[in-house]
Amino acid sequence: MFFGIAVFPQKHVQDLVNSYRKRYDPHYSLIPPHITLREKFELPDEKVEDAVQRLEEIAKQNKPFTIQFHKVSHFYPTSHTIYLAIKDSKPLETLHNQISASLDPIPMPYDYIPHLTIGQKMSEEELHDVYGTLRLRQFELESKIDRFHLMYQLENGSWSIHQTFLLKK
Amino acid sequence: MFFGIAVFPQKHVQDLVNSYRKRYDPHYSLIPPHITLREKFELPDEKVEDAVQRLEEIAKQNKPFTIQFHKVSHFYPTSHTIYLAIKDSKPLETLHNQISASLDPIPMPYDYIPHLTIGQKMSEEELHDVYGTLRLRQFELESKIDRFHLMYQLENGSWSIHQTFLLKK
Numbered sequence: 001m002f003f004g005i006a007v008f009p010q011k012h013v014q015d016l017v018n019s020y021r022k023r024y025d026p027h028y029s030l031i032p033p034h035i036t037l038r039e040k041f042e043l044p045d046e047k048v049e050d051a052v053q054r055l056e057e058i059a060k061q062n063k064p065f066t067i068q069f070h071k072v073s074h075f076y077p078t079s080h081t082i083y084l085a086i087k088d089s090k091p092l093e094t095l096h097n098q099i100s101a102s103l104d105p106i107p108m109p110y111d112y113i114p115h116l117t118i119g120q121k122m123s124e125e126e127l128h129d130v131y132g133t134l135r136l137r138q139f140e141l142e143s144k145i146d147r148f149h150l151m152y153q154l155e156n157g158s159w160s161i162h163q164t165f166l167l168k169k
Numbered sequence: 170m171f172f173g174i175a176v177f178p179q180k181h182v183q184d185l186v187n188s189y190r191k192r193y194d195p196h197y198s199l200i201p202p203h204i205t206l207r208e209k210f211e212l213p214d215e216k217v218e219d220a221v222q223r224l225e226e227i228a229k230q231n232k233p234f235t236i237q238f239h240k241v242s243h244f245y246p247t248s249h250t251i252y253l254a255i256k257d258s259k260p261l262e263t264l265h266n267q268i269s270a271s272l273d274p275i276p277m278p279y280d281y282i283p284h285l286t287i288g289q290k291m292s293e294e295e296l297h298d299v300y301g302t303l304r305l306r307q308f309e310l311e312s313k314i315d316r317f318h319l320m321y322q323l324e325n326g327s328w329s330i331h332q333t334f335l336l337k338k
Binding site for chain 2: 001008011014015018022029030032147149152154155156158159160161162163164166
């Protein structure tokens with residue numbers, strides 16, 4: 001099965017982001033707004049329990065934290081993605097790094113930049129247009145992060161939940 | 170916020186059910202295939218932690234179990250819903266009853282019948298048509314159930330995950 005690991009910001013952030021995703025993100029109906037900690041990876045059934053134990057350990061070693069979303073940014077030309085950028089994203093990078101070190105390595109084509117996608121797979125023109133409109137907008141969004149989730153992908157591309165891990169340090 | 174409590178059957182069951190839901194269930198993109206343990210209910214922020222503790226207790230008192238889906242059934246005329254019926258659904262009823270007894274009461278217009286929805290909000294004609302086609306089909310589907318999940322609803326009607334509870338007895 002294919003798994004992914006993600007953090008969901010609090011509801012008020014998800015609701016705001018969905019108002020953009022509805023128009024600009026083809027994954028809108030496949031998963032709620034999230035910050036990816038680990039991209040899609042394959043895990044045979046017999047390795048799931050071990051991965052869960054390792055994630056449990058990582059969750060125990062990390063404290064809950066708060067993140068701020070302060071501006072809109074993009075990954076163009078690497079990918080046609082627009083996202084809410086995260087101020088002081090160090091705790092997310094720590095989680096990402098610990099997870100990467102603990103589970104089997106997967107190809108990482110880009111450096112890890114924690115982000116909350118607003119739109120993706122847009123045409124170049126649409127991307128510039130939307131970014132042009134949103135880049136001057138001030139965002140003062142904050143979310144407590146006290147957990148992450150192991151998700152698995154269904155045949156239709158949507159993501160179902162396997163397990164929550166509470167940050168408990 | 171509005172919360173709900175559900176069980177997700179294993180992936181092979183979700184994939185099969187989604188092949189029907191895609192056509193017959195307007196909630197197809199709002200939540201993966203699930204068995205509801207507690208219908209949508211409101212919980213103020215300050216009561217969430219207490220509810221989580223109670224659910225944790227219930228999870229600890231229940232053992233993992235296996236369910237069989239053996240046939241298609243419907244709730245017509247009470248509601249225009251078609252579903253996979255569950256053989257020996259006692260452990261689900263137990264979970265439902267314990268959750269109902271532990272959290273604040275909510276209106277229960279119908280008796281609790283654990284089910285996995287295939288289609289809903291269909292026209293009467295479509296319901297009879299689909300049921301007529303599926304009623305003779307044999308299902309031999311099985312799923313291990315070793316956890317349930319507390320979900321919350323976003324503004325767009327979709328459901329995001331709050332926490333997983335592992336059956337641990």
